[in-house]
Amino acid sequence: MDVKDIMELLGEITIKTGLPVPIDKSKIFEWANNFNINRKGEIYLYTGALYQLIPYINYTVKYLDSISKLPSGDSLINLAKIIIKISPYYLSSIIKPSIKEINENNAIVRNIAKLLIKIDKNIAYLYEDDIYSGVLLYDMGLDDYFSIHSQKVFKSFKNRNVKKIITIDPHTTHVMREGYQKFVDNYDIEVINYLELLSNTNIDLGKLNKTLTIHDPCVYSRYENIVDQPRKLLKSMGIRIKEPKRSGKNTYCCGGPLESLSPKFSEDIAKSRIDQLLSQSDTIITMCPICKANLSRVKPDYAKLIDISEILTSNI
Amino acid sequence: MKVNIKSLYDEVNRCVYCGFCEAVCPTINLGPHRGYGPRGRVNLIKDFIENKKITTEFLASVFSCLLCDACLIVCPAKIDTGRIVRDVRSIIRNEYKSSINEKITIRER
Amino acid sequence: MVQKNIEDFINEINGSIGKNKIITDDLILKLYSKEPSGLVGKISAVIFPENKDDISKILSSAYKYEVNIYPQGSSSSLSGNAVPLKDGVIVSFERMNRIKEVNTTDNIAIVEPGIRIDELNLFLEKSNYMFPIDPASQSVATIGGAINNGAGGLKGAKYGTMKDWVNGMEIALPDENGTRLFLGCMTVKCRKGYDLARLIIGSEGTLALVTEAVLRITPIPESIVTSLALFDNLDDLLDSFIEMKTSGIQPYIAEFMDNKTVEIASKGIDINFDANGNMLLLSIDTTKESSERMKKYLENLFKKHNANKIITSLNQQEAEELGLFKIRRNLFAAQVSMGYSLYGNGKKLQVFIEDIVVPPSKIKLAINKVREVSENYGLPVTIGGHIGDGNIHPSVVYDITDENMKNKVVSWYKDVMKIALDLNGSISAEHGIGLLKKDGLIMEMNHYNSLKEINIMKSIKSLFDPKGILNPGKVL
Numbered sequence: 001m002d003v004k005d006i007m008e009l010l011g012e013i014t015i016k017t018g019l020p021v022p023i024d025k026s027k028i029f030e031w032a033n034n035f036n037i038n039r040k041g042e043i044y045l046y047t048g049a050l051y052q053l054i055p056y057i058n059y060t061v062k063y064l065d066s067i068s069k070l071p072s073g074d075s076l077i078n079l080a081k082i083i084i085k086i087s088p089y090y091l092s093s094i095i096k097p098s099i100k101e102i103n104e105n106n107a108i109v110r111n112i113a114k115l116l117i118k119i120d121k122n123i124a125y126l127y128e129d130d131i132y133s134g135v136l137l138y139d140m141g142l143d144d145y146f147s148i149h150s151q152k153v154f155k156s157f158k159n160r161n162v163k164k165i166i167t168i169d170p171h172t173t174h175v176m177r178e179g180y181q182k183f184v185d186n187y188d189i190e191v192i193n194y195l196e197l198l199s200n201t202n203i204d205l206g207k208l209n210k211t212l213t214i215h216d217p218c219v220y221s222r223y224e225n226i227v228d229q230p231r232k233l234l235k236s237m238g239i240r241i242k243e244p245k246r247s248g249k250n251t252y253c254c255g256g257p258l259e260s261l262s263p264k265f266s267e268d269i270a271k272s273r274i275d276q277l278l279s280q281s282d283t284i285i286t287m288c289p290i291c292k293a294n295l296s297r298v299k300p301d302y303a304k305l306i307d308i309s310e311i312l313t314s315n316i
Numbered sequence: 317m318k319v320n321i322k323s324l325y326d327e328v329n330r331c332v333y334c335g336f337c338e339a340v341c342p343t344i345n346l347g348p349h350r351g352y353g354p355r356g357r358v359n360l361i362k363d364f365i366e367n368k369k370i371t372t373e374f375l376a377s378v379f380s381c382l383l384c385d386a387c388l389i390v391c392p393a394k395i396d397t398g399r400i401v402r403d404v405r406s407i408i409r410n411e412y413k414s415s416i417n418e419k420i421t422i423r424e425r
Numbered sequence: 426m427v428q429k430n431i432e433d434f435i436n437e438i439n440g441s442i443g444k445n446k447i448i449t450d451d452l453i454l455k456l457y458s459k460e461p462s463g464l465v466g467k468i469s470a471v472i473f474p475e476n477k478d479d480i481s482k483i484l485s486s487a488y489k490y491e492v493n494i495y496p497q498g499s500s501s502s503l504s505g506n507a508v509p510l511k512d513g514v515i516v517s518f519e520r521m522n523r524i525k526e527v528n529t530t531d532n533i534a535i536v537e538p539g540i541r542i543d544e545l546n547l548f549l550e551k552s553n554y555m556f557p558i559d560p561a562s563q564s565v566a567t568i569g570g571a572i573n574n575g576a577g578g579l580k581g582a583k584y585g586t587m588k589d590w591v592n593g594m595e596i597a598l599p600d601e602n603g604t605r606l607f608l609g610c611m612t613v614k615c616r617k618g619y620d621l622a623r624l625i626i627g628s629e630g631t632l633a634l635v636t637e638a639v640l641r642i643t644p645i646p647e648s649i650v651t652s653l654a655l656f657d658n659l660d661d662l663l664d665s666f667i668e669m670k671t672s673g674i675q676p677y678i679a680e681f682m683d684n685k686t687v688e689i690a691s692k693g694i695d696i697n698f699d700a701n702g703n704m705l706l707l708s709i710d711t712t713k714e715s716s717e718r719m720k721k722y723l724e725n726l727f728k729k730h731n732a733n734k735i736i737t738s739l740n741q742q743e744a745e746e747l748g749l750f751k752i753r754r755n756l757f758a759a760q761v762s763m764g765y766s767l768y769g770n771g772k773k774l775q776v777f778i779e780d781i782v783v784p785p786s787k788i789k790l791a792i793n794k795v796r797e798v799s800e801n802y803g804l805p806v807t808i809g810g811h812i813g814d815g816n817i818h819p820s821v822v823y824d825i826t827d828e829n830m831k832n833k834v835v836s837w838y839k840d841v842m843k844i845a846l847d848l849n850g851s852i853s854a855e856h857g858i859g860l861l862k863k864d865g866l867i868m869e870m871n872h873y874n875s876l877k878e879i880n881i882m883k884s885i886k887s888l889f890d891p892k893g894i895l896n897p898g899k900v901l
């Protein structure tokens with residue numbers, strides 16, 4: 001599929017709906033149904049919606065890729081572009097990712113929230129203001145769209161008097177620090193990542209007798225310098241950590257960032273990475289929704305991919 | 317925010333063409349040429365800033381990058397290809413959008 | 426404008442090998458026409474053969490249309506070896522990077538030319554074997570490039586250079602059919618008339634294209650003791666090295682860096698010791714039982730020669746933990762960054778790496794002489810090298826827009842080569858002649874009263890490549 005088309009669709013949808021895929025906004029905070037977390041506080045959990053969105057994004061990408069391969073592909077994509085300009089939600093009925101995947105990712109967010117509440121029960125959640133960060137726009141250099149979107153997000157923070165946010169994935173963490181700093185005037189939100197936060201506490205996570213292989217996300221290790229924090233937390237539980245040849249600062253990408261632009265590249269890179277990881281042990285820890293989704297597409301049945309939050313909450 | 321082309325240029329201009337970065341790049345062996353690796357990206361971008369010319373393969377090079385920055389860690393000149401590529405995508409969109417007639421496609425070998 | 430013959434050639438191979446193996450995109454052509462030496466050329470296409478037949482077809486058409494062929498591995502050469510001079514096409518071996526066979530009983534690996542040395546070693550490591558030629562550029566250098574440059578590396582004192590580790594190879598000739606020949610043997614011992622395999626090693630792509638290589642491999646030593654010693658006085662360092670060599674110990678790795686270079690290279694890396702003075706990095710392969718003894722020997726030796734610091738590890742893992750190799754690995758980065766600290770950001774700088782070799786007994790004289798000459802020129806020169814085999818790399822960083830400095834560097838370059846010759850050495854140990862050392866080669870032949878060698882070489886060249894289309898303008 002043409003990279004230009006993908007970028008155009010992504011930009012238009014994000015500006016029109018606030019999300020990179022045309023879905024109902026309540027899907028973002030449905031994880032918090034029946035979960036006791038304050039609406040108001042000093043520090044806010046800001047998920048940036050990435051964990052929640054990944055199943056929808058990946059489904060949409062696959063869908064668009066498959067229609068672009070039809071004989072009438074180009075005109076169908078053009079049609080999609082027109083529909084999005086008129087009413088993006090019109091497309092929402094065709095985006096139906098697996099419920100299982102959605103539930104899994106919602107559970108990850110809930111686990112992270114559990115950890116946060118455990119260290120500080122006053123940490124609050126943004127609910128309907130937990131909007132998408134726009135990181136995909138930023139990475140693609142769609143700065144015109146990103147500039148509009150990031151200012152919208154910042155305004156909604158200001159309306160709610162948010163000063164400090166806790167992020168939960170590498171991409172959102174990075175864009176809220178570097179991207180927003182560059183594009184939003186007077187940006188003054190303090191951004192702390194939940195792994196940084198937890199590793200600075202004496203949180204007692206109990207013990208777990210397990211050997212696990214760690215997969216560092218590129219953006220944590222090389223952009224945000226988050227390498228030791230997850231290790232410290234895992235070690236505090238008595239977990240034996242296996243390091244693949246490429247780990248920490250030298251980690252190897254999961255291939256995820258190319259998922260929408262070149263599914264083939266993305267898959268090949270994921271295959272190389274999963275082999276490197278599985279040479280250490282059968283269970284792999286991920287810390288990013290994009291890594292998890294992309295590696296799980298190529299993983300053999302016997303292998304297990306677990307988000308770090310699931311491990312950290314195993315005794316809670 | 318507008319990308320600062322001068323500082324971008326100073327950074328790519330530091331490249332000594334050693335290729336150390338290619339050894340760690342996940343995309344280099346998948347694409348049809350060196351442009352799918354960091355040494356290629358950096359030098360194509362340098363050429364692009366100097367001559368303000370884009371080609372299909374140049375675009376493929378810029379859009380096939382993962383922004384993973386594995387290359388930065390091993391680069392003797394400390395060139396941050398991931399961040400540079402992001403900025404160049406933005407320049408292309410702002411200034412060259414109308415001159416891209418063909419599809420941008422990431423090609424396999 | 427593409428010349429007519431090149432256009433016809435490209436059309437023909439388009440049909441014979443397939444068009445997805447040919448690239449003519451302007452910017453990509455410029456990208457491939459460069460080298461770390463800073464030299465830049467110009468070409469009409471880059472061709473990516475995927476197998477031996479492709480190579481023969483390319484050569485046969487190139488012969489027919491008289492099109493210049495510039496072979497390339499990773500183009501990490503430093504003397505202009507891989508840069509296209511006149512119009513023609515680059516043949517890049519990057520898609521021919523398979524390991525075809527590894528046999529630990531026969532101690533061989535059969536590989537395609539485009540495989541990178543590091544990749545090969547990563548694979549061999551699984552069987553506890555290695556290919557011991559490890560240029561500092563091993564992460565990029567391909568086997569084809571290393572063969573054609575006659576490359577050497579850190580382990581040179583013990584393992585020599587490429588010429589010692591290639592049993593045989595398949596080549597393709599620039600003739601009517603792109604004829605393929607198997608030179609040398611599968612085995613180490615081989616008396617197949619004249620040793621043509623050795624002739625190809627170091628020929629810099631001017632005689633034939635290497636399509637496959639039979640490499641010797643060797644087990645990774647059981648145990649390696651490494652010592653990093655720093656000396657205030659350079660003579661002390663060199664004396665300790667000479668004493669060790671004289672006492673019959675053959676180092677596994679023997680690397681040297683002078684104090685200025687150490688100062689720059691130890692900045693910005695995380696080592697938990699102060700590095701002041703001239704550095705000697707020595708590794709010796711031992712058995713587990715004897716490693717303690719070797720450690721003591723090295724420590725005593727360096728102490729005797731007034732080392733200001735000695736850090737020793739009993740095995741590779743400990744060496745990594747102590748960060749003993751970090752300064753050495755940062756050498757090239759240091760040379761680059763030194764330039765920016767000297768001339769400021771935003772300049773176009775060139776790192777120029779010399780490559781002389783002298784008999785190890787003369788290394789002390791050579792280094793002192795090079796220092797003297799460099800000081801006279803007032804050039805910022807760093808000196809490091811593979812001291813174990815007498816190969817040193819004085820290097821200079823300069824601003825290429827500064828004509829005055831450029832002239833100085835050219836003159837310095839000649840003087841350094843002259844130092845090597847005066848000490849019974851040679852002007853190039855491992856980087857090759859390429860373009861930059863053609864004058865140096867004549868200088869050397871003259872020095873040894875051996876000018877006729879050039880004529881013999883020219884005759885050999887025309888036997889292999891009658892139309893002179895392979896990497897023209899290089900070496901001779």
Ligand SMILES: Cc1cc2nc3c(=O)[nH]c(=O)nc-3n(C[C@H](O)[C@H](O)[C@H](O)COP(=O)(O)OP(=O)(O)OC[C@H]3O[C@@H](n4cnc5c(N)ncnc54)[C@H](O)[C@@H]3O)c2cc1C
Nearest residue numbers: 498499500501502560561567569570573576577629630635
């Ligand atoms: C920072 C740095 C450090 C270095 N350190 C060392 C060192 O320690 N020791 C050392 O020896 N070198 C060193 N080099 C030089 C160089 O990297 C090596 O000589 C390397 O082996 C070249 O490999 P390559 O694949 O890049 O070959 P290229 O540069 O692409 O080619 C080298 C030559 O071989 C020819 N060639 C390539 N492949 C083929 C083929 N299949 N058939 C026929 N001809 C072919 C080319 O035309 C050219 O003449 C260093 C370079 C750099 C930038």
Ligand code: SF4
Nearest residue numbers: 341381382384385387
């Ligand atoms: S950032 Fe881009 S060029 Fe650098 S290693 Fe990753 S994919 Fe390759």
Ligand code: SF4
Nearest residue numbers: 331332334335337391
């Ligand atoms: S490692 Fe750095 S200096 Fe070397 S080629 Fe890559 S980008 Fe250029």
